[in-house]
Amino acid sequence: MRKIFISSIGTGHGKTFVASHLIRQLRAKNKVQALKPLISGFDAADETNDAALLLRALGLPVNEQYYDAIAPFRFVVPTSPDLAMALENREVSLDEMMQAIKLRTTKEDADICVIEGAGGLFSPLTKHHTNFDLLLRLGAPLLLVADTRLGSISQLLSLLVSCRMWGIQVVQLVLSQSEESHAMTPQDMLKSLCDHGVRLPVVMLPRVKEHDNLPDITGWMR
Numbered sequence: 001m002r003k004i005f006i007s008s009i010g011t012g013h014g015k016t017f018v019a020s021h022l023i024r025q026l027r028a029k030n031k032v033q034a035l036k037p038l039i040s041g042f043d044a045a046d047e048t049n050d051a052a053l054l055l056r057a058l059g060l061p062v063n064e065q066y067y068d069a070i071a072p073f074r075f076v077v078p079t080s081p082d083l084a085m086a087l088e089n090r091e092v093s094l095d096e097m098m099q100a101i102k103l104r105t106t107k108e109d110a111d112i113c114v115i116e117g118a119g120g121l122f123s124p125l126t127k128h129h130t131n132f133d134l135l136l137r138l139g140a141p142l143l144l145v146a147d148t149r150l151g152s153i154s155q156l157l158s159l160l161v162s163c164r165m166w167g168i169q170v171v172q173l174v175l176s177q178s179e180e181s182h183a184m185t186p187q188d189m190l191k192s193l194c195d196h197g198v199r200l201p202v203v204m205l206p207r208v209k210e211h212d213n214l215p216d217i218t219g220w221m222r
């Protein structure tokens with residue numbers, strides 16, 4: 001089964017928004033699966049938690065059984081995963097996370113599994129590992145999301161250097177319009193990134209209300 005890892009330059013940049021959008025588009029031609037291996041700040045009653053949004057994009061019921069299927073490690077405390085683990089007295093190792101992912105992706109009953117990381121690419125995931133370590137272990141291509149708030153270009157350029165150094169294949173960059181009123185546009189951001197030597201497939205997303213009429217984000221699948 002193919003995998004795509006969705007990460008971003010920080011928390012709240014639009015990973016789940018993009019993942020849901022991507023899942024809906026992929027479902028037109030593919031059998032799609034999704035995983036959010038670790039969630040912190042999880043509230044089952046909140047219909048907009050990441051797992052619920054991904055389940056809805058997959059057209060699956062939102063309940064405990066499906067939460068277990070797509071988000072095996074759920075923490076209630078709304079903080080970084082390593083701290084949530086310490087506060088909830090439940091350590092999860094990278095090996096355990098990899099096992100849970102393997103268990104859910106070996107049946108080959110889907111064409112592609114969309115995996116959303118937790119927070120930013122270098123956000124701590126366990127006591128000793130970050131999302132980047134998980135990505136290296138998965139060996140999956142990366143779809144990187146950044147919104148247009150001030151500071152994004154610097155963070156994005158730093159992440160791309162790390163990806164290049166470690167041989168991570170960035171197959172898609174998604175630049176999403178931030179809701180901040182003084183934010184630049186995705187077009188401004190793309191121009192600046194190009195001026196600074198970035199040569200990657202880019203999709204620009206406007207700020208929208210619904211998922212309808214968003215640009216195609218599946219080009220990397222072909």
Ligand SMILES: Nc1ncnc2c1ncn2[C@@H]1O[C@H](COP(=O)(O)OP(=O)(O)OP(=O)(O)O)[C@@H](O)[C@H]1O
Binds near residue numbers: 010014017177205
């Ligand atoms: N292009 C967009 N148009 C409209 N709303 C957007 C867009 N991009 C992101 N959002 C909204 O911004 C908020 C943050 O996005 P999202 O939850 O997808 O971020 P995230 O990176 O998944 O965050 P987390 O690190 O908590 O998982 C959400 O309410 C989402 O619906």
Ligand SMILES: [Mg+2]
Binds near residue numbers: 015016017
């Ligand atoms: Mg999310």
